Amino acid sequence: MAALYEGYTLCGLVQDHNVPHSGIQGIEEERDSDHVVVTHANRCVTLYKVSDQKRLGSWTVKRGQTLTCSAVFNSQSKEYVAVSDNKVVRIWKEEDVLLDKAFKATVSSDVWKVHCVGGSQPVVLFQRGAVRLLDALLSAPQQPIEEVLAPEETIRWSTHIVAEAQQWVIFTTEQRGEHFLYLHKLRPNCLLRYRLEREEPGLPPLSFSASCRDKHICLLYLYPNGGVYQSVVPVRSLGSEDGAQALPLPRTLLLALPVGEGLLEAASVLVLDEAHAAVVGAPHPSAGAGKDFLCIWNTNFQTLQAGKEMAGQMFGQLWSFSNKLFIPHGKTLSVIPFECPTSSLASAVGKLKQAKVEECPSPACVASWNTLLHGDNTLLHGDNTLLHGDKAQPSRVETRKSRANRRTQPAGISTIDKVLELTKTAPAEEVQKEVEGLLSRSDLQDLQPSLGQLASILVSRCRADPAFSSHSALAQLLHTRCLCHSVCPDLVLLALERKDYFLCQLCLQFFPDIPEAVTCACLKAFISVPDVDAEEMNLEPDSVSSMETLISRQREKTVLQNGFSPESREEDPSDTISDQQEEKAARPPGRVCPVGLQKAVLLNEVLQTAYSDTFILPHLKDLSSQQVVLLLQYLQFLYLRCSEAPSSQTDGLRSPSLSQVLDWVCLLLDAHFTVLVMTPEARGLLLNLHTFVKSQVKLVSELGKMEGSLQELSKMKENKDVGQYSIEVIELF
Template sequence: MAALYEGYTLCGLVPSQTLSNSGIRGIEAERDSDHVVVTDTTRSVTLFKVSDQKPLSSWTVKQGQTLTCSAVYNTQTKEYVAVSDSKVIRIWKEEDILLDKAFKATVSSDVWRVHSVPGVEPVVLFQRGAVRLLDSLLSAPQQPIEEVLAQEEAIRWSTNIVAESQQFVIFTTEQKGDNFLYLQRLNPNTLQRYRLEREEPGLSPLSFSASYRDKHICLLYLYPNGHVYQSLVSVRGLGTDEGAQALPMPRNLLLGLPVGEGLLDAASALVLDEAHVAVVGVPHPSAGAGKDFLCIWNTNFQTLQAGKEMAGKIYGQLWTYSNKLFIPHGKTLSVIPYECPKSSLASALGKLKQAKTEESKAPVSVPSWNNILHGEKAQPSRAVDTRKTRANRKTQSAPSLTTDQVLELIKTAPVEEVQKEVEGLLSRADIQDVQSSVGQLASTLVARSLADPAFYTPSTLAQLVHTQSLCHSVCPDLVLLALERKDYFLCQLCLQFFPDIPEAVTCACLKAFISMPDVDAEKVSLEPDSVSFMETLIAREHGQDGLQNGFSPTSFDEDCPDALVTKTRAEEKEKSSSPPEQLCPVGLHKAVLLNEVLLTAYSDTFLLPHLKDLSSQHVVLFLQYLQFLYLKYSQDASSQMHGFRSPSLTQIMDWVCLLLDAHFTVLVMTPEAKGLLLNLHSFVKSQVRLVSELGKIEGSLQELSKMKVKKDVGQYSIEVIELF
């Protein structure tokens, strides 16, 4: 099922004074998947490295001049192309500092946009519909430009696509309430005009998106009433008569999105693949009338796959490059990574089996979550299955409740009746819009649980989370409710299945886990695979001595000060020659919960402020646990691959660095943390040394790959290779 992951800020915005637009004219891909060019609506072009969240270069036109189309990157010449004041084409390289000193050419007609696709020559689309290749235009900038559009016809949107080894410029126009699509093929030049079917009177498309699939150009467009249509145009057999009458364009309705009260005014729909569409500015079905959401819909099965609330005003702008969505909202341009697995009915309904999930032995349509985890070993699993089987038998004879009826029932009915009806609803195969229904059920259950301390349905909430149709944005109070009720099993499920948990909630879970007494933690029922991993890790004896993961006890002397080395050697003489067994500083179940925190996605910028709320005692304990994991991994490299829910060595080291950054001053002044800091210092040095050695190996392999292999080699030869 599609997912939206934790996003991060690329840059701040300066919206217009009327807040009608974001201040961004366009975002274009640059040299690779990690670089984009952002053009604002006034004077500046900025090159960003996305992963580093920082600008690499910026260029600005003079005061009084305005950039009238977004800058693009020409992959053939490694140059940037933009247009100022509608007629001045500017071309420059990354090392150029001043745009005014770069190449400029004034053309004879107003330019609408410059389009560029990797590997082909950029094209210029003029406001009156004419198209020119950039090089041919620059060879004679003042060449006459023909008018393709009618007098009152204006371009609304454009793009270009390479298909069947040919380049197409696609643009839509509007004339007196009618909308048209133009398909301009280059080399040979052919132009075809299509008329879009009219929607309700006075409604024009808010956004367009185009893609190439199965020898057809697929046009996707969203209307203010929430209707998303798709039209297909074959790239073969395009007409050559430019003056021909506009052909009718058939369409089919892909989605009917909820619009709430009134019509949409700032929304956009963007094609992600053949089965998924990203939508921004449309109300979330289970979150009320707010339009500040980014969602991914599955068009094959009409289901909402993922949703994320965006803070601040939505401007109806959305771009996608390299599985990342770029969305301006409020005063921020955010990058939201996403994933769209291959569409199937099982994934759309949230019933795709996960790895290492045991099949339920009871013949029921939707197995219990507890039974999946614990099988026949745990008595509660059989009890839940028995109750569920009875509910299924009852629903076969008694009339089934609709989703709306169950939602009303949740507000007043007792716990047992609520659990029975919700489980019965989820077990039915005819339930419509599973994503929306699960979100509404979870939100209603959480709302009543928060209002009524006597009401709580842990097994039902766990079952809803297990459908994988929930995320934190859909039900933001679920994790906090689980922490309030000390339902740590539900907390563990949310940390595992929710891809968008905010850093503040992650730190709240960490604080609750680390402060929980070990005696209470051992009473909690947790996911067996993660418990099995920790049991094996704690029980494992010391492996063979040697350097693993860049660290070994024998290298400890090289990293520590002389005084500590002397003390360590003295202690070793008093003790046996074999090092003592490393003890886990926390209990088994607390360690399992801490591992879930280590595995949760985060952004350093947003996580650090919340980490500072931890007490020094909890920070020292957490660092001791991270040290324990590191030592176990250094003794046996297979430790980090043993369990399904096991943190990696990189995650462990990242959290060590985060905690030291957040509490370094306090830790330096804490006496009991002195030895711990020295040990952690040695760990970091060992990792640096490991990376350095790996770099040398990489350099050696690169040199070997550059060497030319002799073709004529006898049956016996001796060859000496000198690397350095």
């Protein structure tokens, strides 16, 4: 059964209020499945790391210029390619800062789009239907470009795929209400032209999607009346056919989507695999006339497999890379992970036999926690997939596996309904006993939604009744790893209010979705705790032991790690003597931890929490200058320890990594740079941090030189005429 998991925001959208478009021209995969290039706002190209929701680079053309083609990444040359003002081909590398100073060439005809499939050479498709390999085009940019299309014929959609070791450029056109499909094979160049069947009453296709399967090119296209058709063209030698005559293209109706009132306007279909297709902008069958849904359909059995309601306006755009769907909606570009298991009739109708308990891996994500807990409209398909739709009571829905396990439970073990009811009124001791019995059940994995409900009830009761305490029960629920912040959004705040820092620590360890505002609230609370009070805390033993080991570890004087050694640091000749003396006089010890052991353990949990730079910076500005200086001093201490004791990163200690420490240093400097410059006690600290940065820059520079040398060595041809013994000397410059 296909599934859609909880998504996250990659970036915001910059929209023109006068145009009903998302502002995104295209999204292309970059060096790997975790990096994408987004072309938006007609002037800007941005590189994102998807898993971190982090922007790695951005390039913009000058005002008055327009990007008329979405950027692609050439994996062969490690370069980006885009087209501005229809005719100017631009090529640049990631280290280039100004796009206008990078390479550009003006061609003789308007470009429709540049395509590039991973590992292949970029291909340029011109607006009049001609196709050129990028290298061949740039060898003579002003070469004449032939016109393939008729005078009134216009390209509507295009893509580029590799089938049977051949590159194919596929595009559709429109001429006086007629729609055509072109298949252009490269090396040798051959062209086929097909005529699509007209859809009554003359409706134009809304979107296309193409894939290669079983030596056939499969074209999927969606019409405004909800019809999803498939046409199949065999991959074969095209001989000398020139595509002048349009061949009829047979089609098969795969899906008849519900359209509600009127026709679809902003909808799209995308092939996911041979049995599944994603559809956006079409109504959910069980949710009325709303068209703000993302759905996965099984095209073999015409069944809805998964669905998700998307907030805000839909634009009919959808991209897919490495089991992630990229969808602009409202004012955001969201990433929705999905999976499509092997299709079968049993799974399509929800009757697939359950595997044994020991063979079932734990799910990567629990879908729609808020829906389960707050009573939104939901629909359960099969055993596990949660969809928006008809009202259901998830807490009362059981799978065959859970029913079987329930029958085999001992009579003394509590049922979930009993525990939920007792939690609302019973004393804390009785609640704790019932929770322990519930967590001892063998079918704990099936109780994930119910455990979320239980935690929410406990938190609500604690906030309503200050005399009620459920510390132990909540701690046990957190250790199951079945909870997340979206299930219990008040749990961390409750722990902070009651100064229950052990619960705070567990939440920071186990919750993958803590908002940046809550993270900064924890940071401010931890750093404000007096050391005397902090030493009385009972925290997670392993983390305390790890911090004790890190503090007590003595530096090995003979080891130089990460390019930095305070004693052997090279002096910069540009520094004046007075600056050096001032730095030595103001330099803090650095070797002594500026905070107590317990407070350091709590700060470590914050430093290891996931965050987004854009969202956390405004909240960091709420820290006072004294708090910032203290945190920077602690980060300096961690940096020195990480530099001197690299084994601490690999021997199982729970402590921040060197990269996490440096990232937090950068965050604090970005948020409080002006305040720190004006704070006298921070001057020596800033000078020390400056030496850290210089050492890292030097290290990266040296690593870059080594990388270049190793690349040159790999390109050298091996001398095969080697006798039984030889000596070869290689000089690295």
